[in-house]
Structures are given as structure tokens and as C-alpha cells.
Amino acid sequence: MTKLRTFRDEAIELIEKSLGAKLGPTQRDEIAAAVESAILKAASHTQESAVDAMLRYPLEDQDKAHKMADEVRRRTEALIANLSSQR
Numbered sequence: 001m002t003k004l005r006t007f008r009d010e011a012i013e014l015i016e017k018s019l020g021a022k023l024g025p026t027q028r029d030e031i032a033a034a035v036e037s038a039i040l041k042a043a044s045h046t047q048e049s050a051v052d053a054m055l056r057y058p059l060e061d062q063d064k065a066h067k068m069a070d071e072v073r074r075r076t077e078a079l080i081a082n083l084s085s086q087r
Contacts, residue, residue: 004039004083011035036083047076 012031016023023031051069055062 004036004079007039008032008035040080040083043076043079047072 012023012028012035015031050072055065055069
């Protein structure tokens with residue numbers, strides 16, 4: 001996922017800018033891992049919140065809510081798999 005790499009790289013650039021210095025390769029790797037971990041946690045939290053909200057639909061809309069929840073889970077799992085493969 002190119003966009004995720006872009007977000008990660010932008011975060012590292014902002015950190016370097018705020019420090020006023022370039023990071024070494026080891027530091028960049030450690031920060032990249034931390035940023036990726038934060039993205040994974042945020043994606044997981046977002047998924048849980050979205051699923052909870054969808055499941056609050058009235059009973060007659062539960063089928064739609066379950067389909068939407070499954071789609072959210074599928075996309076989150078794809079995001080996590082893509083992020084994990086970048087390590």
C-alpha cells in the first residue's frame with residue numbers, strides 16, 4: 001500500500017524536521033516500526049468502533065449492518081496484511 005508508506009515516510013520526515021537532524025538507518029527503522037504499529041492500532045480501533053456503531057441498527061437493518069461490518073473487517077485485515085508485509 002503506497003499510501004501507507006507515504007504516511008509513514010511523511011511522519012519520519014516531520015520527526016527529522018522537528019529534531020533538526022537526519023536520522024540514522026537504525027533510528028529510521030525503529031521509528032518506521034513505531035509509526036506502523038500506531039497505524040495498525042488506529043485501524044483496529046476504527047474497525048471496532050465502526051462495527052459497534054453498525055450493530056446498533058434496528059433489528060430490521062441488522063442484515064445490512066452485518067454486511068457492512070464484514071466489509072469493514074475485510075478491509076482492515078487487508079490493511080494489516082499490507083502493512084505487515086512491508087516490514
